Amino acid sequence: MTRRRRLGSVTGLAVLCAALAGCGIRTTSVPVDAGAAPSRVPCELAPEDIATQSTPGIPLEVYLVCGAQLVSVDRAVRIPEEKLMSDRVRVAQTLLDELQRDPSAEEKQAGFTTVVRDTLAVSGPREGDAKNALRLSSQPEDLPTHALAQIVCTYADSAASGSDGAVVLGGPSDDPARGYQCTSALKDRPDAVPTVGEIRPSR
Secondary structure (H helix, E strand, O other): OOOOHHHHHHHHHHHHHHHHHHHHOOOOOOOOOOOOOOOOOOOOOOOOHHHHHOOOOOOEEEEEOOOOOOEEEEEEEEEEEEEHOHHHHHHHHHHHHHHHHHOOOHHHHHEEEOOOOOOOOOEEOOOOOOOOOOEEEOOOOHHHHHHHHHHHHHHOOOOOOOOOOOOOEOOOOOOOEEOOOOOHHHHHHHOOOEEEEEEOOOO
């Protein structure tokens, strides 16, 4: 290559670099690793999936974990409606059963999961509890935070909650039951469940 041709090549390269810089593109001499492509978890069921998994029964809404958030899904149970609506403990246990059930194939494909373990049970208030209290077979504060958040938000939108929307939960110990709230912030980041303190019977 002649000196003139080499000089022309260098000049052309300089012009190209200047053009790239002018467009806001930084030149680099090493490969750039952009990282893994972002995962695409829709966290919602397609209409055809909802139709596929729908079954006859009383419609219920439960909160599952998806993309580190709480997202509601619709379920249906085969229980006489009058019994389900008149018995808070039965409502609570039915909802808990749904939270413990493995997500359907369609729900799993959409990214849904549950962290509520299948050994958990619920019962009604003890003597000295508020009348709307529920007692879990494990202390609420000992549950995984996401599991407690799932339970609180699922109960908050049902007949299992109190008239003010608070969910009053205790465990097998003699510790007083406490009120928990399902907030928009909790649904977005279910890593700290808001409480409203101990709930005592009204006098």
